[in-house]
Amino acid sequence: MSDLIRLTAADLSAKLAAGEVSSVEATQAHLDRIAAVDTEVHAFLHVSDHALEVAADIDRRRAAGEQLGELAGVPLAIKDVLVTTDMPSTSGSKILEGFLSPYDATVVARSRAAGLVPLGKTNMDEFAMGSSTEHSAYGPTHNPWDLDRIPGGSGGGSAAAVAAFEAPIALGSDTGGSIRQPAHVTGTVGVKPTYGGVSRFGAIALASSLDQVGPVSRTVLDSALLHDVIAGHDPHDATSLTDAWPSFAAAAREGATGEVLKGLKVGVIRELPDSGFQAGVSASFRESLALLEAQGAEIVEISAPHFEYGVAAYYLILPAEASSNLAKFDSVRFGLRVDVPGGTVEDVMARSRDIGFGDEVKRRIILGTYALSAGYYDAYYGSAQKVRTLIQRDFDTAFAQVDVIATPSAPTTAFRLGEKLDDPLQMYLNDVTTIPVNLAGVPGISIPSGRRHPVHRATARGCPPLPRRCGARGTARGFVGWSAA
Amino acid sequence: MAKVALMDFDEALERFEPVLGFEVHVELNTETKMFSAAANPAHPSNHDAAPNTLVAPVDMGLPGSLPVVNETAVRYSISLGLALGCDIAPSSRFARKNYFYPDLGKNYQISQYDEPIAFEGQVEVELEDGTTFEIPIERAHMEEDAGKLTHMGGATGRIQGAEYSLVDYNRAGVPLVEIVTKPIYGAEANAPKLAAAYVRAIRDIVIGLGISEARMERGNLRCDANVSIRPRAAAGEPVAPLGTRTETKNVNSMRSVERAVRYEIQRQAAILAAGGTITQETRHWHEDTGTTSPGRPKSDADDYRYFPEPDLLPVAPSTELIESLRAALPEPPAARRRRLKDAWGFADIDFQGVVNAGLLSEVEATVAAGASPASARKWWMSEISRLANAEGVEASSLIEPASVAALQQLVDAGSLTDKLARQVLEGVIAGEGTPQEVVDARGLAVVSDDGALIAAIDEALAAQPDVLEKIRDGKVQAAGAVIGAVMKAMRGQADAARVRELVLERAAG
Numbered sequence: 005m006s007d008l009i010r011l012t013a014a015d016l017s018a019k020l021a022a023g024e025v026s027s028v029e030a031t032q033a034h035l036d037r038i039a040a041v042d043t044e045v046h047a048f049l050h051v052s053d054h055a056l057e058v059a060a061d062i063d064r065r066r067a068a069g070e071q072l073g074e075l076a077g078v079p080l081a082i083k084d085v086l087v088t089t090d091m092p093s094t095s096g097s098k099i100l101e102g103f104l105s106p107y108d109a110t111v112v113a114r115s116r117a118a119g120l121v122p123l124g125k126t127n128m129d130e131f132a133m134g135s136s137t138e139h140s141a142y143g144p145t146h147n148p149w150d151l152d153r154i155p156g157g158s159g160g161g162s163a164a165a166v167a168a169f170e171a172p173i174a175l176g177s178d179t180g181g182s183i184r185q186p187a188h189v190t191g192t193v194g195v196k197p198t199y200g201g202v203s204r205f206g207a208i209a210l211a212s213s214l215d216q217v218g219p220v221s222r223t224v225l226d227s228a229l230l231h232d233v234i235a236g237h238d239p240h241d242a243t244s245l246t247d248a249w250p251s252f253a254a255a256a257r258e259g260a261t262g263e264v265l266k267g268l269k270v271g272v273i274r275e276l277p278d279s280g281f282q283a284g285v286s287a288s289f290r291e292s293l294a295l296l297e298a299q300g301a302e303i304v305e306i307s308a309p310h311f312e313y314g315v316a317a318y319y320l321i322l323p324a325e326a327s328s329n330l331a332k333f334d335s336v337r338f339g340l341r342v343d344v345p346g347g348t349v350e351d352v353m354a355r356s357r358d359i360g361f362g363d364e365v366k367r368r369i370i371l372g373t374y375a376l377s378a379g380y381y382d383a384y385y386g387s388a389q390k391v392r393t394l395i396q397r398d399f400d401t402a403f404a405q406v407d408v409i410a411t412p413s414a415p416t417t418a419f420r421l422g423e424k425l426d427d428p429l430q431m432y433l434n435d436v437t438t439i440p441v442n443l444a445g446v447p448g449i450s451i452p453s454g455r456r457h458p459v460h461r462a463t464a465r466g467c468p469p470l471p472r473r474c475g476a477r478g479t480a481r482g483f484v485g486w487s488a489a
Numbered sequence: 490m491a492k493v494a495l496m497d498f499d500e501a502l503e504r505f506e507p508v509l510g511f512e513v514h515v516e517l518n519t520e521t522k523m524f525s526a527a528a529n530p531a532h533p534s535n536h537d538a539a540p541n542t543l544v545a546p547v548d549m550g551l552p553g554s555l556p557v558v559n560e561t562a563v564r565y566s567i568s569l570g571l572a573l574g575c576d577i578a579p580s581s582r583f584a585r586k587n588y589f590y591p592d593l594g595k596n597y598q599i600s601q602y603d604e605p606i607a608f609e610g611q612v613e614v615e616l617e618d619g620t621t622f623e624i625p626i627e628r629a630h631m632e633e634d635a636g637k638l639t640h641m642g643g644a645t646g647r648i649q650g651a652e653y654s655l656v657d658y659n660r661a662g663v664p665l666v667e668i669v670t671k672p673i674y675g676a677e678a679n680a681p682k683l684a685a686a687y688v689r690a691i692r693d694i695v696i697g698l699g700i701s702e703a704r705m706e707r708g709n710l711r712c713d714a715n716v717s718i719r720p721r722a723a724a725g726e727p728v729a730p731l732g733t734r735t736e737t738k739n740v741n742s743m744r745s746v747e748r749a750v751r752y753e754i755q756r757q758a759a760i761l762a763a764g765g766t767i768t769q770e771t772r773h774w775h776e777d778t779g780t781t782s783p784g785r786p787k788s789d790a791d792d793y794r795y796f797p798e799p800d801l802l803p804v805a806p807s808t809e810l811i812e813s814l815r816a817a818l819p820e821p822p823a824a825r826r827r828r829l830k831d832a833w834g835f836a837d838i839d840f841q842g843v844v845n846a847g848l849l850s851e852v853e854a855t856v857a858a859g860a861s862p863a864s865a866r867k868w869w870m871s872e873i874s875r876l877a878n879a880e881g882v883e884a885s886s887l888i889e890p891a892s893v894a895a896l897q898q899l900v901d902a903g904s905l906t907d908k909l910a911r912q913v914l915e916g917v918i919a920g921e922g923t924p925q926e927v928v929d930a931r932g933l934a935v936v937s938d939d940g941a942l943i944a945a946i947d948e949a950l951a952a953q954p955d956v957l958e959k960i961r962d963g964k965v966q967a968a969g970a971v972i973g974a975v976m977k978a979m980r981g982q983a984d985a986a987r988v989r990e991l992v993l994e995r996a997a998g
Contacts, residue, residue, distance in 0.1 A: 087553040100552065107546055109553055206553040212799035242557050242801050325799055328585050331596035332550035336656070349591050349654070376587070376794035385796060 008033035009169040013078045013226040016172060020066070020077040027059035027066075027077030031121050034079045038123070038170045046145050047155075047165035049084050050091050051124035059121045074253070075229055076119025081171035083162045084125040085132055086217070087206045088112050095208040096128040096158070098141040099333045099340045099360030109206020110241070111175055111217050111234040118233045123171055126161030130362045131330065132182050132210040134158050135434040138425055139364045146421070147190060153418035156186030162220045163190040173230050174220040179210045180318055181414070181438025183218050184450035188413035191452045194220050195227045196438075199445035200245035202231075203238030211325040212243075214318075214442040224451060225260070228252035266300035271406030273308045280433065282416040289412045292453040296410075304406050308398040313391045314440040315432060320375050320388035321443075327372030330365065333357065367428065392443045399444045411437040413450040493780065494759040498751060499678075501718070501758035507680045508731055509673040509750065510715035511624075513691050515666045515701050516634065516708065517565045522548065523633040523664035524556030524599060530659045531709055533702060540657035548636075548662040550594030555800050558583075562664040563606070563804055565700040566631045568814045569666050570607025572694045572821070573626050580805040581606040583631070583798040591654065592636040594661055600632035602795045606804060613823045614690045616682055617845045619837070621823065624687050625671040631804075634663035672731065680716075681751040685743040688712050689847055692743075693822040696850055705741050706883060712746050713738050716753040718761065732757070733767040737781050740774045743847070749774045752781060829853060833862035842870060847883075851890050858894030864901075868893050872911055876918060887918050896924040906984055909933045936983045939991065942975065946988070946995050949974040960996040968992045 008030050011019070019025045035055060042048050052058075062077040087093040087105035094100040108116070115122070129139035137145040137160030145160040147153040148168035155164040162174035163186030176183040178196035187194030195218040202217045209215060219230035231252045238244045258264070272293065293303055335341035335356035336349075342359045344351040361369070375384035402409055414434050424430045441448040496504075516531035517523075525545035528535045535543060546554035570577050584602035610626035637660050642652025668691060676683045692710055695701040702709045717734035735757070737749045757767050771784035820828070829849065830840045833856070843852050848869045855865035869884060873893070877884035896913055899905045905913060905928065916927035928934050936942060949971045950957050959967035968989060975988050 087551075093552065095552070103552065105552065107551075107553075205555050208552045209555075209800075240557060241555050243799075324796060328587050328597050328794070328796070331587060331589065332552070332594065334589065334591075334596055336591045337549055337594065338551070350589070353589060373794065376796055378792045378794075381794075381796070 006033040006036065009037050009172075011172065012223050013075060013172040013221060013229060014223070017074050017076070017078050017229075021074075023066075027062045027121060028056055030077065031055050031059035031079050031123070034123055034169075034171055037168075041148070041168055042170060044146060044151055045148050045155075045164050045168050045170070046143060047126055047161045047168060047170055048081070048124045049094065049096070049127050049140075049142055049161070052091055052122055054090065055079065055121050055123050062119050062121065065119075073118035073233065075173075075233060078120055078173065079123045079171055080115055080120040080230075081123050081126050081162055081165040081174035081220075082112060082115075083159050083174065083176045084128055085158075085177045085208050085210075086112055086125075086175060087208065088122070088125065091122070091125050093125065093208070094142070095132070096130040096137075096140040096142065097333075097360065097362070097365070099356070100208075100338075101141075101340060103339055105206070107206065109217075110203035110238045112206065114234050115175070115230075120233070126159070126165050126174060128161055128182075129158035130365050131208065131326070132158035132177060132179055132215075133326070133364045133368055135181070135185055135431050136419075136421070136424065137161060137164075137186075138421060139362055141362055144421055147418050149191065150418065153420055154189065154423075156189040156414075156418070158182040159186045159194075159220065160190075163187055163192050163194065166190070166192050166220050166222055172221070173226050175217060175230070175234070176220045177207050177210075177215060177217050178438075178442065178448075179214045179216075179322065180442050181435035183220060184438050184448055185414045185434055187220060187450040187452075189418035192220060192222055193224055193227050193452070194218065194450045195231060196441060196448045197231060197235060198245070198447045199442075200241075200243050201249065201447070202234050203236075203241045203244050205238055205240035209325075209329040211322040212329060213325060214322060216442070224449070225253060225256045227449070228256040262299060265296065268296075268301040268408065269304050269406040270296055270301050271304050271306040271402050271409040273311060273402075273409065273411060274305050275308055275311060276411060276437070280415045280436070281412060285412050285414075285416060288453050289410075293410065306402045306405055306409065308395075308402060308409075308440070310391060310394040310398050311437075311440050314395055314443055315436055317388040317391035317395070318435070318439045318443060319371070319432060320384050321392065323368040323372030324375045324385045324388075325372070327369045327376065330361075330369060333360065335360075364428070395440050396444045399440075399446055413437065493756055494763070495752070495755040496758035496762060498755055501754050502678050504721060504762065505718035505732075505754070505758050506674075506721055507676060507750075507754050508717050508719065508734075509670075509676055509680055509684060510734070511668075511670045511673075511684070511687055512713040512715070512736075513668045513688065514634075514711040514713075515569065515668065515691070515695050515703070516710070517562050517664040517666065518699075518701050518709075519559055519561045519565065519664055521559055521561075522662035523559050523562050523631070525662050527662065529663055531663050531702065536707070538659055540655075540659060543659040544661070548594055548658050550596065556599060556798075558801060558804065559664060562631065563806065564810070564814060565664075565698070566606050566629065566666050567806055567811060568698050568818065569668075569695065569700060570610070570629045571811075571815050571818055572698060573607065573610040573612055573629055573668065575607035575610035575626060575629060577607055577806065577811050578604060579808075580604070580803045581630075582803045583801045584795045585798050587794040590635070591656055592638045592658075592661070594636065594658060598633060598635065599798055599801070600667075601630035604803075605630035612687070612690050612694070613821070614683065614686045615823065615826070615844065616679060616686050617841065619841055622676070622679075622683060622686070624673060624683075624690075627669045627671045629666050629668045632665050632667060634660050634665050636661040680754060681747040684712075684714055684750040685747040688743050688746050690822060692847070693849070697819045697822060697825070704883065704886065705743070706886070708741070711738075712740050714740060714746060714750050714753070716750055716757065717767070718754060718757050720761070732761075733769050735767065735770055735772050735781075737772045737774050738784065741776070745774055745776055748779055749781060752779065756781070825849075833866075835862065835866065839866065846870060846874060848874075848885070851885050851893075854890030855893045855897075858891045860894040860897040864897045865890075865893065868897065868914075872914055876915070888914070892917050892924060899924055899928065903937060903984060904928070904934055906935055906981075908981060909935065933982060936979050937987075939987075942979070942983060942988060942991055943995065945975045945978045946971065946992055949978070950992075950995060957996055960993070965993070968996070 086109040127145045134157040136154035137157040145155045145164045147155040159176035159182045162176045165171045167190035183194035197218045219227040221227040235249045237246045334353045340360040342356045525547045527545040528543045582604040585597040587597040589596045605628040607629040612624045614622045636658040639655045640651035643650035692703045714737045715734045717732040719729040719732040740746045772781040852865045873884045913927045921927045
């Protein structure tokens with residue numbers, strides 16, 4: 005295995021800048037790695053056939069003395085939920101097989117502009133619905149640590165690619181944990197930025213009010229570097245914040261000194277149930293807290309009484325928004341079309357959707373359609389939005405007392421492929437601690453703890469009162485603290 | 490189709506009370522669409538775009554695309570709301586109206602549902618006889634238009650029976666304001682006329698604001714007319730509850746709105762009188778037959794699964810913005826009519842004629858461009874209206890007011906006779922250029938060279954020696970034959986009055 009693939013993005017970019025290695029060499033090393041292991045891991049749905057050309061262009065520009073971004077020349081894996089002009093974008097669904105977008109997602113365009121080299125598109129649960137990547141229409145991704153186990157989901161492809169050294173960094177999307185839970189089970193770092201912090205333009209929507217694009221990496225600094233590339237206001241996304249973001253990479257480097265942990269108040273949720281959490285996960289989480297305490301952090305018990313309703317509220321809001329967002333896949337303008345001889349346009353739409361969507365997608369469309377229907381709206385969607393407000397208040401109250409909140413990222417480590425496939429509810433409960441973060445719009449990060457049990461996650465501080473106004477300063481501080489730990 | 494029974498209109502009014510309601514859709518003429526940066530086909534510079542050339546990802550419902558609210562459309566909507574006497578909501582929301590239809594790229598329409606930008610207003614409407622009527626406005630809300638379907642291969646041009654359909658997404662995402670009235674009571678026999686007058690009032694308002702091209706034939710302004718009737722209560726009896734309504738769509742001119750309302754009153758009256766019930770439904774207006782036919786049944790159970798549009802933030806205009814738009818509102822049309830009537834000095838009947846023809850703005854612009862009020866009125870009300878009627882289009886679509894004024898100036902300067910001027914008008918309408926260019930190209934200028942006229946007169950007098958004698962005997966009307974001959978010789982390009990003067994001079998000479 006080439007040493008180049010073992011480098012972090014930060015170290016690789018330093019070598020690129022110093023001229024010790026070329027982007028072509030680094031890119032080739034990762035393409036070789038993909039060729040070597042991806043038949044088993046299946047992290048990629050599509051590998052770019054012009055990554056080397058892009059890399060060569062970066063090398064030429066660097067040689068010509070052009071001022072390039074810090075990550076210029078570093079290879080990047082892109083979750084297939086993000087549309088790209090030069091590679092198909094399927095969102096893991098048969099209904100979009102071979103779909104080429106006429107435009108790039110903003111995060112992709114910004115990555116290209118920063119000189120990152122797209123390696124390919126990574127596997128995911130269909131339309132980001134799932135926690136194991138088993139719901140991909142193109143077959144599951146395997147956890148590189150144990151190929152019989154799941155890599156998490158929906159962004160199992162991006163997490164596995166980074167864990168298997170097929171890419172140093174990757175882009176993911178997180179609606180209820182789709183970046184953080186895969187990071188948790190693959191021993192990688194995953195960040196769900198503040199809602200509105202990163203543009204959603206070109207991210208194929210699952211649930212618009214929850215979706216957020218974010219980085220996946222092997223170190224906190226690498227995620228911070230990628231976040232610096234993709235974050236910031238985008239006029240194409242009306243929910244994009246206009247706030248200027250400070251450099252997260254600078255904060256992460258500062259935090260690596262460990263100084264910021266002194267006096268940092270770390271909240272632990274009193275109501276988090278003991279049951280449902282694997283013993284090893286709880287043990288590793290407690291070890292991490294002890295380590296933080298030893299470094300000068302203060303552990304503070306906080307109350308978040310509405311967290312336990314998060315999953316229930318989420319599974320009303322998400323299907324409702326998804327049922328509407330996925331209506332555009334009707335075979336009329338793009339995507340799979342299944343002809344019905346003698347049929348009407350409705351027949352063709354219905355048949356195409358029936359063949360094109362998998363069971364989990366259909367399940368959520370039906371749930372969401374029902375939740376929004378007249379007479380049920382108030383009881384379901386309306387009530388869920390009220391719960392959401394209560395959870396936001398829980399966070400506001402908590403952040404008045406503490407700087408960050410820590411929980412395990414998921415109740416268990418990687419389970420076996422097929423283990424929960426027939427039990428949707430068990431699958432949904434994987435996201436019990438990640439979901440409230442999306443409902444509140446605050447940022448969250450999952451970072452490994454312990455070699456055997458890569459587990460816990462912290463929720464970085466958000467500023468009250470509006471989740472969409474979460475403070476960049478606090479978020480950066482979150483990175484800083486955990487970077488040191 | 491079975492012949493539909495209609496009750497005589499007067500009898501229908503005697504037995505039933507009509508209740509009206511209107512939904513008028515106004516296409517805003519912003520440069521770009523409601524939620525995308527694509528060029529807006531309702532903007533005057535984009536009328537003739539080829540199908541599917543004015544589209545952005547969000548108009549096609551492409552994966553990953555997101556809507557962004559057009560700030561200009563919001564400002565226009567606020568101005569319209571204010572002109573309708575509405576309150577402007579400090580915060581209003583967009584919602585998704587979910588239904589599958591191939592002209593709707595996302596399979597949901599972004600519209601305002603329970604939180605419209607403007608609500609509770611009223612519009613003063615003037616009937617042809619000059620009486621005024623207050624129409625209560627329930628709300629005005631922003632939304633996007635759908636694309637356009639063309640059904641091919643069928644006999645009717647409708648989706649039923651078509652072999653295939655073509656979709657043009659140019660219109661998808663065009664900014665619309667939908668103005669919804671409250672139920673309108675008390676129109677009585679004036680109901681059909683009130684319908685037309687209301688649409689005209691909306692048209693005048695949006696033209697005054699400059700926010701829409703307001704061409705009904707182009708679909709810039711579309712009216713859905715809701716009509717219900719209920720039996721009249723006898724003295725002492727309680728008033729009957731509102732009857733079941735129908736909503737007539739596809740009414741594309743003010744005259745059609747009037748006819749459609751009249752037709753629905755007569756049709757519903759015949760059904761109720763025969764003991765039948767009215768079906769709540771959408772009906773289509775057929776201009777050719779002057780009838781309506783049932784569209785799809787519409788019930789209150791239509792479930793569009795509305796929910797707040799999560800891709801957009803609430804629209805929250807500042808008080809400063811609202812007040813600055815209020816301060817910039819043009820004069821209300823009713824006040825403007827009173828002012829213009831005084832300024833022009835027209836007789837009641839003449840002024841009302843201009844108003845009823847919907848040509849107030851055209852006459853005003855023509856006067857502003859230099860024509861006298863009387864001449865401006867004459868052009869628009871006679872020759873231009875005649876040509877418009879013949880072609881079945883709006884008079885305002887034929888020619889620019891400035892051209893009419895330029896034409897009249899040529900007449901005033903003696904360069905054109907009335908008859909020549911009408912030929913020039915036809916040339917301008919035919920696209921041959923400005924009035925002066927048409928005069929030059931067609932060689933239509935009056936021969937004002939007395940020398941040429943005198944030569945022609947002398948020739949005519951020589952040919953008709955008896956005429957000369959008659960004139961000298963005082964039978965001046967005999968000059969007509971010579972004048973006619975001269976005009977013929979000049980191929981009409983002479984001022985007949987000047988010829989007459991010269992003939993009499995020569996005869997006297």
